[in-house]
Every structure is written in structure tokens, then in C-alpha cells.
Amino acid sequence: xxxxxLDGIVLGLQFGLLAAGLTLVYxxxxxxxxxxxxxxxxxxxxxxxSMDADVPALPxxxxxxxxxxxxxxxxxxxxLRPVYRLWGEARVLLSLLLTLxxxxxxxxxxxxxxxxxxxxxxxxxxPVEILGVPMRAGSLVASAVTLLAMAALLVFFRATTLGRAVxxxxxxxxxxxxxxxDPHRMLRLIxxxxxxxxxxxxxxxxxxxxxxxxxxxxxxxxxxxxxxVGGLGSVPGALLAGILLGIxxxxxxxxxxxxxxxxxLLTAAALTILIRPSGLLxxxx
Amino acid sequence: xxEVIDLSAGYEGxxxxxxxxxxxxxxxxxxxxxxxxxxxxxxxxxxxxxxxLSSGKVLFEGEDIASMPAQRIxxxxxxxxxxxxxxxxxxxxxxxxxxxxxxKRPDTETIELVMALFPRLAxxxxxxxxxxxxxxQQMLAVGRALMAKPRLIVLDEPTTGLAPKLxxxxxxxxGVLRQRGLTILVAEQQVPLAMQxxxxxxxxxxxxxxxxxxSAELAQNPEVRHAYLGVV
Amino acid sequence: MTxxxxxxxxxxxxxxxERRTSRSLASLFLPIAGIGAVLALVPLWxxxxxxxxxxxxxxxxxxxxxxxxxxxxxxxxxxxxCVGALAGIGGYGSAILAETVGLPIPMAVxxxxxxxxxxxxxxxxxxxxxxxxxxxxxxVTLIFALAFENLLLGLTDLTGGDGGFLIGAGSESFLRRQxxxxxxxxxxxxxxxxxxxxxxxxxxxxxxxxxxxxELAAELAGxxxxxxxxxxxVVGSAMLGMAGGLYALTEGRISPTTFGFAQVDVxxxxxLAFGGxxxxxxxxxxxxxxxxxDELLIDLGQLRVLVYGALILMLFLWIPRGVIPTIAGLIRRxxxxx
Numbered sequence: 001x002x003x004x005x006l007d008g009i010v011l012g013l014q015f016g017l018l019a020a021g022l023t024l025v026y027x028x029x030x031x032x033x034x035x036x037x038x039x040x041x042x043x044x045x046x047x048x049x050s051m052d053a054d055v056p057a058l059p060x061x062x063x064x065x066x067x068x069x070x071x072x073x074x075x076x077x078x079x080l081r082p083v084y085r086l087w088g089e090a091r092v093l094l095s096l097l098l099t100l101x102x103x104x105x106x107x108x109x110x111x112x113x114x115x116x117x118x119x120x121x122x123x124x125x126x127p128v129e130i131l132g133v134p135m136r137a138g139s140l141v142a143s144a145v146t147l148l149a150m151a152a153l154l155v156f157f158r159a160t161t162l163g164r165a166v167x168x169x170x171x172x173x174x175x176x177x178x179x180x181x182d183p184h185r186m187l188r189l190i191x192x193x194x195x196x197x198x199x200x201x202x203x204x205x206x207x208x209x210x211x212x213x214x215x216x217x218x219x220x221x222x223x224x225x226x227x228x229v230g231g232l233g234s235v236p237g238a239l240l241a242g243i244l245l246g247i248x249x250x251x252x253x254x255x256x257x258x259x260x261x262x263x264x265l266l267t268a269a270a271l272t273i274l275i276r277p278s279g280l281l282x283x284x285x
Numbered sequence: 286x287x288e289v290i291d292l293s294a295g296y297e298g299x300x301x302x303x304x305x306x307x308x309x310x311x312x313x314x315x316x317x318x319x320x321x322x323x324x325x326x327x328x329x330x331x332x333x334x335x336x337x338l339s340s341g342k343v344l345f346e347g348e349d350i351a352s353m354p355a356q357r358i359x360x361x362x363x364x365x366x367x368x369x370x371x372x373x374x375x376x377x378x379x380x381x382x383x384x385x386x387x388x389k390r391p392d393t394e395t396i397e398l399v400m401a402l403f404p405r406l407a408x409x410x411x412x413x414x415x416x417x418x419x420x421x422q423q424m425l426a427v428g429r430a431l432m433a434k435p436r437l438i439v440l441d442e443p444t445t446g447l448a449p450k451l452x453x454x455x456x457x458x459x460g461v462l463r464q465r466g467l468t469i470l471v472a473e474q475q476v477p478l479a480m481q482x483x484x485x486x487x488x489x490x491x492x493x494x495x496x497x498x499x500s501a502e503l504a505q506n507p508e509v510r511h512a513y514l515g516v517v
Numbered sequence: 518m519t520x521x522x523x524x525x526x527x528x529x530x531x532x533x534x535e536r537r538t539s540r541s542l543a544s545l546f547l548p549i550a551g552i553g554a555v556l557a558l559v560p561l562w563x564x565x566x567x568x569x570x571x572x573x574x575x576x577x578x579x580x581x582x583x584x585x586x587x588x589x590x591x592x593x594x595x596x597x598x599c600v601g602a603l604a605g606i607g608g609y610g611s612a613i614l615a616e617t618v619g620l621p622i623p624m625a626v627x628x629x630x631x632x633x634x635x636x637x638x639x640x641x642x643x644x645x646x647x648x649x650x651x652x653x654x655x656x657v658t659l660i661f662a663l664a665f666e667n668l669l670l671g672l673t674d675l676t677g678g679d680g681g682f683l684i685g686a687g688s689e690s691f692l693r694r695q696x697x698x699x700x701x702x703x704x705x706x707x708x709x710x711x712x713x714x715x716x717x718x719x720x721x722x723x724x725x726x727x728x729x730x731x732e733l734a735a736e737l738a739g740x741x742x743x744x745x746x747x748x749x750x751v752v753g754s755a756m757l758g759m760a761g762g763l764y765a766l767t768e769g770r771i772s773p774t775t776f777g778f779a780q781v782d783v784x785x786x787x788x789l790a791f792g793g794x795x796x797x798x799x800x801x802x803x804x805x806x807x808x809x810x811d812e813l814l815i816d817l818g819q820l821r822v823l824v825y826g827a828l829i830l831m832l833f834l835w836i837p838r839g840v841i842p843t844i845a846g847l848i849r850r851x852x853x854x855x
Contacts, residue, residue: 032652079830082834082837089650089651092651092652093651094833094837097786097790097829097833098829098830098833098834100783100826100829101826101827101828101829101830101832101833102826102830103826104822104823104825104826104827104829105823105826105827105830106826107822107823107826108819108820108821108822108823108824108825108826109823111819111822112818112819112820112822112823115819217779221659221663224656224659225656225659225660228652228653228656232652257671259667259668259670259671260667260671262663262664262667263664263667263668263671266660266663266664266667267660267664269660270657270660270661270664273649273653273656273657273660274643274647274649274657277647277648277649277653
């Protein structure tokens with residue numbers, strides 16, 4: 001059981017960090033980015049190709065993270081521009097549809113050009129015992145990096161001027177404008193940040209299991225469900241929901257088997273949404 | 286300091302305010318009075334860049350700010366306190382104030398001024414803005430607006446939803462600010478308080494300026510007395 | 518994200534350009550009959566090829582799905598991302614009832630249709646009770662769709678799982694021949710159009726438009742928004758179930774991917790958005806267009822996905838309200854000036 005919980009936490013941290021990116025973009029800009037999973041995959045591919053070109057691991061990862069951030073910026077500058085002219089529900093719908101188109105273009109291209117490509121980062125070193133359970137080095141490093149990233153995120157939002165500015169836009173966009181904050185600039189920043197997070201998740205995930213070109217949509221759906229359960233726009237909510245759902249997932253999978261466990265996970269998510277639509281830590285509107 | 290020339294603004298159905306002219310000189314306190322629906326809010330929101338103008342010019346210290354977005358205008362030295370306040374509900378009083386100074390770091394002198402003007406805020410520094418009462422929120426909204434050390438502060442119906450005692454306190458604070466040299470433009474339905482504070486005023490009705498004059502003049506005007514001062 | 522700026526809402530994706538008051542029934546039936554006549558000619562042209570007729574039948578099935586989805590989403594704004602699952606309830610339901618349980622086919626389809634309608638209605642009722650907005654309804658129905666797909670994969674004894682389900686029932690009948698299924702699905706599609714058209718002209722249709730335009734105003738005007746939403750969901754879901762069931766029986770073989778999210782929901786959404794969300798004929802236009810496009814792209818393999826993506830982008834960048842409302846808009850603009 002402990003093994004399951006620990007595995008669940010490893011998985012859940014990934015879920016959470018990934019969802020954080022998606023929830024920020026939605027909470028701040030009212031934009032639903034369905035190309036999110038593809039941003040992660042693109043980053044993974046950049047790392048893969050760099051390493052194939054004999055770039056050492058760390059710089060390659062750096063390039064991947066850069067690629068992630070860049071993809072966010074590109075989305076902001078191109079496809080999302082017509083979305084910014086709309087507000088509310090119309091904005092969500094159009095952003096959903098346009099990013100879906102982007103997702104297909106990227107996914108189709110990658111799968112056509114590099115079928116079966118996948119990134120795997122092998123972390124050396126034997127298993128380490130945590131609470132009596134042998135954990136692979138890869139899982140541990142992945143979790144450590146993810147935790148660090150989460151901590152950095154939380155520090156950013158709580159303690160820096162820029163982070164507070166971002167939060168203020170989520171809190172009350174008009175109020176933010178009245179103190180001189182440009183919501184669009186903040187959204188651009190957050191889109192870049194979400195790309196960086198996606199890249200980090202892809203890289204850390206590859207330390208545990210291969211991240212293939214086909215992983216895109218699965219990642220997006222995952223992130224979306226965790227986001228909604230955690231509360232749209234709430235980063236702590238996404239992190240918490242991620243960990244919870246990760247644990248439920250692994251426990252269910254080991255005791256029941258994959259198909260039913262997925263159904264249980266999905267049901268748990270649905271119930272949370274139904275019982276508390278604002279999410280675990282969201283704000284009841 | 287602020288000159289509004291021929292301003293018209295409205296919504297898809299048509300303009301709500303038409304060809305408004307008025308001005309505010311440095312050091313003055315000017316009031317714009319009118320009943321509900323007269324156009325005060327649309328006027329102010331257009332001034333401050335939250336709403337697009339159909340036509341007209343808005344000159345702030347000579348510069349035309351008519352087409353600038355709000356986030357730029359507030360960095361030029363104008364602060365706006367909207368009727369709905371638009372505070373950051375899940376952030377503390379402290380955080381709200383600190384953000385008021387964005388992008389600069391908050392000035393201790395200014396914070397102290399705000400705390401002196403509104404002691405109730407000092408007591409609640411860590412409290413979330415969303416959990417405070419209407420009066421406290423109003424004070425916080427004004428306090429936040431002051432953090433940017435504006436030269437002109439524009440307030441839209443600051444006494445909305447406030448009990449008379451709190452409304453009087455709010456205007457007392459504005460009086461203090463006035464004496465320190467802050468230029469004030471305020472829209473009000475509750476005219477007596479605004480009249481005490483202001484040097485001059487404009488009466489707006491159906492989207493147009495109907496009357497203007499010094500506070501003293503307006504106070505004597507029978508129509509004003511009847512419509513806004515409750516004198517029969 | 519609670520702000521909605523007052524400076525106008527810009528162009529919305531949901532068009533519904535046809536704001537006409539009630540007209541004669543002929544104006545409803547004539548276009549439908551016209552479309553029916555044109556589509557009825559297709560077998561004359563493709564009838565020799567089993568493959569192409571199969572594509573045509575599938576295209577009509579998608580047209581039916583899109584009409585059902587249009588009724589749920591276009592009419593009452595409920596973003597049901599479980600179109601495939603509801604069709605799958607009809608499909609697998611009919612298949613299992615006919616094959617495993619041994620019920621006569623019409624009864625199997627009827628029961629499966631009812632099941633789909635009830636489940637769709639239940640989902641809508643839940644969404645209404647919990648006041649779920651568009652995004653939440655979408656996510657909850659998406660979860661349902663994913664859960665259903667996994668259920669199909671998991672319950673291998675019942676459904677054949679990954680490998681698919683062979684339906685022996687009806688294999689001797691006209692259902693498995695080359696051309697009759699086409700006319701069956703065509704009749705279904707036309708019938709659905711008639712139902713949708715009649716609903717639009719009725720007081721129910723008025724209520725739909727009212728609640729879609731401004732929910733609060735509709736409530737204040739006395740429209741029981743909740744009830745109409747559930748009605749629309751029940752009817753639309755029943756359409757999905759019936760189409761799924763009949764399609765399954767004409768194919769003879771179904772698998773979870775026949776009714777999967779990626780295969781059905783995404784495609785239906787794009788078809789409807791292309792034709793015009795909320796319009797009457799948008800679904801048919803979208804289904805025909807994309808069936809043709811899909812067939813033209815069939816050789817491209819993975820590149821198809823890329824082309825689809827590019828088409829979606831072009832579609833929503835240039836004609837966000839869909840073809841029919843955009844054309845209607847252009848005509849209206851040219852009209853008065855002559």
C-alpha cells in the first residue's frame with residue numbers, strides 16, 4: 001500500500017504541475033488551451049533531437065524548456081489574437097476550437113514525420129529506499145524537480161511583485177487595470193510560463209516512462225480533468241487535485257486493474273466536480 | 286489639469302453621454318452630480334480608459350489620453366476609485382495596498398498616510414479584502430488608489446452602500462487629502478457631502494451638462510436644491 | 518475570471534442566424550425534400566463500390582449525430598462532449614440486445630434509443646441541478662465519454678472489448694446489403710431534420726432561442742430553462758442513440774473506436790461548427806463537406822490529422838460562425854442596398 005501511495009504521489013506531482021499551467025491560463029485569461037499536451041510533447045522532442053545531436057543532457061533539457069516557453073509565446077502572438085477580441089463564454093469556445101486545430105496540426109505533423117519517437121531520460125543509480133519501498137532513481141529525481149518547481153511557483157505568486165500582479169488579474173481584472181497592470185501582458189507571461197511547466201513535466205515524466213509523440217492529447221485531457229477538480233484558476237487546487245488523483249489512480253490500478261481503475265478515477269473526478277463545482281480550492285462564484 | 290472636450294460615449298444602442306465639456310484645475314475639488322442613469326459612470330469610465338469614447342478629447346496636463354487604455358492612464362498620475370471598487374477579494378488589505386503602488390515598491394510614507402486616514406484598515410492589515418464590510422472596502426479602495434501617489438483622484442459615487450456615518454468619514458478623509466494638495470474629481474448622488482468638499486460642480490442630466498458653477502452658486506440654485514438637496 | 522467588459526461581445530461562435538418567426542410548413546418541408554432528393558441520387562453514382570457506399574452511409578450517420586448534437590448544443594447551449602458515447606449506447610445497446618439477448622431488431626433499437634435518451638436527459642438534469650456552466654458540462658460529459666469508452670474496453674465478455682463486437686443478427690436482412698442502408702440512414706437524417714424543424718417553429722423552439730440568447734431574461738419571462746434543457750437533451754440523445762443503433766446494425770461490426778471521443782465528438786463538433794451552430798441545415802452541410810474531405814484525404818495517413826487541424830484553424834479564423842450564418846450575413850448586408 002505504501003508503495004502505491006508513493007507511486008501515486010510521484011504520478012500526482014506530475015499531474016499537478018501540468019494542470020497548474022492549464023489552470024493559470026484559464027484563470028487569468030479565460031482561454032482554454034487544448035494544445036497544451038502538444039506543447040509538452042514538442043519540448044520532449046526538442047530534448048530528444050538535441051541529445052541525438054550530441055548535446056549533453058542538461059543543456060538539452062534547457063533547450064526543451066526554452067521550446068516550451070516559446071510555444072506559449074507563439075500561441076499568444078498568433079492563434080490567440082482573434083480570441084482576445086471576445087469575452088466570456090465566446091472566448092472560451094473559440095480558444096478551445098482554435099487550440100484544438102493547433103493541437104491537430106502539431107500532433108499530425110509529429111506523428112507523420114517522427115512516428116514512434118519517444119523521449120526517455122535514464123537516470124543512473126540504483127533504487128533508493130523510502131519508507132521501506134524501493135524507489136527508482138528516475139522517480140525520485142522527477143519528484144524532486146517537480147516539487148522544486150511547485151515551490152518556485154508558489155514563492156513566485158506569494159512573494160514577488162510580478163507574481164502578485166498576475167494573481168491580481170485573476171482576482172479582478174478591472175481592478176488590476178486600475179493599478180496599472182496590463183492583463184494582456186500578464187496573460188502572455190502566463191502562457192510562456194505554462195509552456196515552461198509543460199516542458200518540465202515532459203522532461204520529468206520521461207525519467208519515469210517514455211514520453212512519445214502520441215502522448216499529446218492524453219496529457220491535455222489529464223490536465224483538464226485535474227484542473228477542473230482542483231478549481232479553475234487555482235494553482236494550489238491543481239497541485240492538490242493532481243496529487244489526490246494520482247494516488248487514487250495508482251491504488252485503484254494495483255487493486256483493480258487498468259480499465260476499471262480509470263473508470264474509478266474518472267468517477268471520482270466527476271463526483272468532485274458535481275459536489276463542489278468550484279473545485280477543491282476554487283472560489284464559489 | 287484635466288480638460289474634457291466634446292466627449293461622447295455609449296453602447297451599441299447609442300451614446301449615453303453627449304458632447305460633454307468640463308475641466309478640473311490643479312488643487313481643486315470638483316463634483317459631478319446627477320441622478321441614477323444620468324451618465325456619470327459612463328463618463329468616468331470613458332475618462333479613465335475603461336470604456337471607449339465615441340468622440341471627444343481628454344487632456345491630462347496637456348496630453349490627450351482619450352484613446353489610452355486604463356492601465357496606461359493610471360500610470361500618468363490619475364487614480365480611479367470605481368463605484369464597485371474592484372478590490373482583490375482573496376488578497377489581504379496589505380497586498381491590495383502594495384499592488385496599488387505597482388509597479389513601484391510601496392512607499393512607507395504613503396502607507397502610513399493611508400493607515401492614518403483609515404485606522405480601521407490598520408487593524409485589518411492581514412484580512413482578506415473580500416471579507417470586509419462595505420465601508421471598510423470603500424476605505425481600502427481609496428487607500429489603494431492613493432498608493433500610486435496620484436496628482437488627480439477620480440471617485441465614482443464613493444458613498445454607495447455606506448451608512449451616513451461612514452460616508453461622512455470618507456469625505457472627511459477626502460477633505461484631508463484635499464488640503465494636502467490632491468486634486469479631486471468626484472461623482473455623487475448624495476450631494477450635500479460632495480458640496481461641502483468641492484469648490485465647483487457640474488450637474489449632469491440625460492448625458493449632458495445642464496449646469497455648472499461654484500458650490501455656493503449651485504447650493505443656492507432652486508432646481509438643484511429641489512432635485513438634489515431635498516428642499517421642497 | 519469574472520469580468521465581462523461592456524464594450525460589446527464581438528463576434529460569437531454561436532450564430533443561429535435564422536431569426537424568422539413562424540412560416541408555413543411548406544417552407545420547412547420543401548428544402549428538406551430538396552436535400553433528400555439530391556442525396557437520394559448518390560447511390561446512382563457510387564452504388565457500385567461497397568467501400569464508397571460504406572463511406573456514404575457513415576457520412577449520413579455522422580449527419581444524424583450532428584443533428585442530435587445541434588439540438589443539444591445549438592439549441593440550448595449544453596456542451597455535451599459525449600456524443601460518441603450516447604451513440605455508442607445506442608450502438609452497443611442495440612447490438613447486445615439483438616445479438617446476445619436475441620430481441621427482434623426493431624425492439625432492440627427502440628430500447629437502446631430509449632436508454633440513450635434517458636441517459637442524455639439524466640446528464641442534462643444533473644448539469645441543470647448543479648448549475649454547471651458550459652465548461653463544466655463539457656468536462657463532466659467528457660468524463661462520462663471516457664468512462665464509457667473504458668467500460669466498453671473493459672467488459673470484454675459483454676462487448677468483445679478491443680477486438681470488437683460481431684453482430685450476427687440481421688445479417689440476412691436488407692440491413693447488410695449495399696444500398697438499402699443508405700436510404701435507411703437518409704430517411705433517418707431527413708426525419709431528424711423534420712423533427713428539429715418542427716421543434717424550432719413550436720413554442721418549444723421559441724423557448725430554446727430565448728434561453729440561448731439570454732438565460733436570465735428567459736427565466737424572468739417565465740421560461741423554465743431547466744425543463745427545456747432536459748427536453749432538448751432527451752430528444753437529441755435519443756437521436757444519437759437511434760442513429761448509433763441503426764448504424765451498428767448496418768455495419769455488422771462495431772468496436773469502441775466506432776464511438777470514441779476522437780472519432781465522433783471532435784468530428785461532429787467541427788461539422789456543426791462548419792455548417793453553423795444552431796442552424797437547421799448546418800449539420801447536413803457540415804457532414805457532407807467533411808465526409809467528402811475525409812475521403813479525399815484518406816491516403817494521407819497521419820498527415821490527415823494535420824490537414825484537419827489546418828482546416829479547423831482556417832474555418833474558425835475566417836468563418837467562425839459557420840458557413841450558413843456567414844452567407845446569410847453577407848446576403849443581408851447586400852440586400853437593402855440592392
